[in-house]
Amino acid sequence: MNKKIPIVMFSVFLFVTLSQTVFAVSWWPLVPCGTSVNPTPCNQCDLLKLLKNIIDFVLIGLMPPAAAILFVWGGFLILMGGANPGWITQGKSIFWNTAMGVAIISSSWLITNTIVRSIAADNVAPEWWKFECRVTTAGPPLPIPAPQPPSVPPPSSACNKNFGLTPASGCSGTNCVVASNMTPTHGCESHDGVCLLSSGAYSQAQKFVAKFNELSGGQCTLRLSSTIQGGTGPSISQCHKPGNSKSGTCADFNLLPSHDLCYQKFYQAARDSGAVVSFLDEYVSSCRPRNATGGNIHVNF
Numbered sequence: 001m002n003k004k005i006p007i008v009m010f011s012v013f014l015f016v017t018l019s020q021t022v023f024a025v026s027w028w029p030l031v032p033c034g035t036s037v038n039p040t041p042c043n044q045c046d047l048l049k050l051l052k053n054i055i056d057f058v059l060i061g062l063m064p065p066a067a068a069i070l071f072v073w074g075g076f077l078i079l080m081g082g083a084n085p086g087w088i089t090q091g092k093s094i095f096w097n098t099a100m101g102v103a104i105i106s107s108s109w110l111i112t113n114t115i116v117r118s119i120a121a122d123n124v125a126p127e128w129w130k131f132e133c134r135v136t137t138a139g140p141p142l143p144i145p146a147p148q149p150p151s152v153p154p155p156s157s158a159c160n161k162n163f164g165l166t167p168a169s170g171c172s173g174t175n176c177v178v179a180s181n182m183t184p185t186h187g188c189e190s191h192d193g194v195c196l197l198s199s200g201a202y203s204q205a206q207k208f209v210a211k212f213n214e215l216s217g218g219q220c221t222l223r224l225s226s227t228i229q230g231g232t233g234p235s236i237s238q239c240h241k242p243g244n245s246k247s248g249t250c251a252d253f254n255l256l257p258s259h260d261l262c263y264q265k266f267y268q269a270a271r272d273s274g275a276v277v278s279f280l281d282e283y284v285s286s287c288r289p290r291n292a293t294g295g296n297i298h299v300n301f
Contacts, residue, residue: 045133159281168200204275212269220262
């Protein structure tokens with residue numbers, strides 16, 4: 001009789017403790033959608049959630065109370081089987097089979113958890129039993145951009161302007177100022193990559209470049225391509241040649257990333273800066289002299 005008391009106490013303990021685990025995971029209702037409790041329409045993700053709810057129900061909702069009831073029933077048979085040895089044998093069998101079933105179900109989860117934690121990545125292993133499912137819906141169709149009108153070159157009256165200002169004086173030798181750093185990049189290849197302007201032209205060019213940068217807002221960039229040229233320079237303009245009264249009073253600029261995007265800002269800067277005597281846009285075929293190489297805007301300061 002004394003041996004039966006611990007068995008009964010153990011059965012009651014299992015009934016109390018295992019049944020409490022039913023509330024550890026929220027798996028109810030089993031059907032996660034389309035019901036009076038949750039009338040939300042079902043989607044593909046709800047099918048996976050239903051499967052998970054069923055598994056949680058079996059492992060957490062059904063197994064603990066069923067095992068506790070069987071343990072109590074087995075203990076009751078052992079306790080009351082003093083005059084009937086068959087009850088004692090049946091009670092022990094229920095105890096043993098129930099314990100084996102709980103051990104198999106629990107160990108299956110533990111074995112799976114051990115394997116997954118051993119081979120899975122660190123960001124997956126800690127919570128491998130959880131899943132995330134999202135249903136993506138197609139958004140509204142993107143608007144079709146309106147076709148851009150083709151770029152129209154400026155008329156000859158706009159690409160060749162004279163503002164009637166007094167030209168700057170020329171320079172020679174050491175009186176010329178290095179202007180290579182006036183723009184982010186420069187050319188001046190015919191003068192060994194050194195761009196030279198007269199001091200007056202340099203001051204005016206700085207005003208013009210500053211106004212252009214202000215108007216373009218970073219969308220366009222100037223490149224100083226030519227000032228005073230060396231003996232092999234292609235230009236026939238006197239301001240590009242050394243040793244005369246106009247030397248260093250002009251500069252050629254390239255427009256980046258493109259002329260079509262930036263020429264209007266260039267024209268406005270030339271007009272508003274009050275620093276440009278005249279300019280000739282050699283990008284435009286109607287404004288390009290026959291002896292000009294093209295691909296730049298010639299500016300006199």
